[in-house]
Amino acid sequence: MSLSCFEFTDQKNQLTLEEAQQALLTSATQITHSIQLPLADTAGLSLASDIIAPINVPQNTNAAMDGYAIHSRDLADQKSWKIIGESLAGQGFKGELQTGESVYITTGAPLPAGADTVVMIEQCRVETNTVYFEQVKKIQPGSHVRQAGEDIQQGQVVLKQGTRLGSAQLGLLASLGLDQVPVHQPVKVAVFSTGDEVTAPGQSLPAAGIYDANRFTLMAMLDALGCQVTDLGILPDNLQQITQALSQASAEHQLVLTSGGVSVGDADFVKQALSQLGETRFWRLAIRPGRPFAFGHLGQNAAGQTCLFAGLPGNPVATLVTFMLLVQPMIRQLQGASCCLPPVWTAVAETLLKSRSGRSDFHRGRFSFNASGQLQVRSTGAQGSGILTSAHQGNCLIRIPDDQPDIPAGDSVTIYPFYEWLPGYRGFAE
Ligand code: AMP
Ligand code: MG
Numbered sequence: 001m002s003l004s005c006f007e008f009t010d011q012k013n014q015l016t017l018e019e020a021q022q023a024l025l026t027s028a029t030q031i032t033h034s035i036q037l038p039l040a041d042t043a044g045l046s047l048a049s050d051i052i053a054p055i056n057v058p059q060n061t062n063a064a065m066d067g068y069a070i071h072s073r074d075l076a077d078q079k080s081w082k083i084i085g086e087s088l089a090g091q092g093f094k095g096e097l098q099t100g101e102s103v104y105i106t107t108g109a110p111l112p113a114g115a116d117t118v119v120m121i122e123q124c125r126v127e128t129n130t131v132y133f134e135q136v137k138k139i140q141p142g143s144h145v146r147q148a149g150e151d152i153q154q155g156q157v158v159l160k161q162g163t164r165l166g167s168a169q170l171g172l173l174a175s176l177g178l179d180q181v182p183v184h185q186p187v188k189v190a191v192f193s194t195g196d197e198v199t200a201p202g203q204s205l206p207a208a209g210i211y212d213a214n215r216f217t218l219m220a221m222l223d224a225l226g227c228q229v230t231d232l233g234i235l236p237d238n239l240q241q242i243t244q245a246l247s248q249a250s251a252e253h254q255l256v257l258t259s260g261g262v263s264v265g266d267a268d269f270v271k272q273a274l275s276q277l278g279e280t281r282f283w284r285l286a287i288r289p290g291r292p293f294a295f296g297h298l299g300q301n302a303a304g305q306t307c308l309f310a311g312l313p314g315n316p317v318a319t320l321v322t323f324m325l326l327v328q329p330m331i332r333q334l335q336g337a338s339c340c341l342p343p344v345w346t347a348v349a350e351t352l353l354k355s356r357s358g359r360s361d362f363h364r365g366r367f368s369f370n371a372s373g374q375l376q377v378r379s380t381g382a383q384g385s386g387i388l389t390s391a392h393q394g395n396c397l398i399r400i401p402d403d404q405p406d407i408p409a410g411d412s413v414t415i416y417p418f419y420e421w422l423p424g425y426r427g428f429a430e
Helices: 017-027 072-076 167-175 214-224 239-252 267-277 316-334 389-393
Strands: 034-038 067-070 081-087 101-105 117-120 124-127 130-133 157-159 180-184 188-194 228-235 255-259 279-284 292-300 306-312 345-349 360-369 375-379 396-400 412-417
Touching: 017 292, 017 316, 067 072, 067 081, 157 167, 188 214, 188 239, 214 228, 214 255, 214 316, 228 239, 239 255, 239 267, 239 292, 239 306, 255 316, 267 279, 267 292, 267 306, 279 306, 306 316, 316 360, 316 389, 316 396, 345 396, 360 389, 360 412, 375 396
Parallel strands: 081 101, 188 228, 188 255, 255 306, 345 375
Antiparallel strands: 034 180, 067 101, 067 117, 081 130, 124 130, 279 292, 292 306, 345 412, 360 375, 360 396, 396 412
8 A cells, every 4th residue: 555645745735635535445445354144233334245136025916905805807897796705914815716706805915816906995895795895986906906026026136235234224135034144344443542631431530631522423433334343442642552552453453543643743652653563644634624634554463454544633523524524435445335435415505604725614514494495504603623512513514615715695515414424423403
């Protein structure tokens, strides 16, 4: 792996978001192995091969309503139908309908041979062994019947390799009767926080301390991406301890993430540690929040794979944003996902959004729909990179490019919706 083409010596030069994304994606080519896992354990993982339907879904042509199964050709001249039996869900009816005959049927039960239509129970009047239908002329041939294979046909490719498995996909695989699924192995990721001031929640807060927010944000996002996460706690600003901890972590993982310790003031420890272990570059990103960022590798792990490294900025919003926009696409690629870059939407700015030179801003915003159904977005307010409440209040990032003038209210702006791209995002309340 060479990172040199992404390294800038000119102090004015910074990597744009797209350049940094590309650099991470080109470095992370080592797709994880394929394994078979029990269906229930595959949420968040990507399929390692196409899934071909072994059966039709539904298996049988069946009733979509409770009622009476008949053949539609009888509707023209028949006034009443003889009830010759019943087809219950899970059982069915053995015989075949002849002219003028009907079978009582429940929702989901196989349609008897000789029937093509179900008349819903609400339109039926039963007298002893005979059923009469209201408004016979209005009954549509084929109504309230679900055809075999109307959802999925046997032999069809249902899900493609690289599809990430969520709730709908798990249900779909289960409906095919599959209990073991070929997926890419979860990426093994170790997470550290760094900083002498950073204190674990539950401990008493020293006078100059700050509680460790980042590890928990990162672990929740990694978990939602289906990674196998190791929490390695907090590292002090100490060269020896950082070197030792990163070296140990690199043996058992495919990716090590740290937050903090990459800005100019305190980068040296991490820098020195990394230069001893592998190859890492310190980047200045042309995005706000998230200027300092380190990326590279820590040599080979015990399995002979390259252990990648990303050092995220310490400010909590910068950690979240850089993970969301940069690290996440790389992890998706490592997992063999077919879609790795964030989807973008266009919304109308509700208020003026000021552009600042030098770096593109990624404000936390809140999108909604106005009275005419148009997508609109507003900023959540104060946007400091330590203001984590802005991420809670927001439901998207608003991109304000640095090389364009201010965006007046009413103009279009690009947004990155959290619910699509912030792993583990659960916030819906206003
Ligand atoms: P650094 O990148 O280490 O210079 O940190 C930048 C800012 O983020 C400092 O104000 C740190 O105190 C803060 N910070 C660093 N790590 C964390 C963390 N894990 N949780 C919350 N704040 C942090
Ligand atoms: Mg620090």
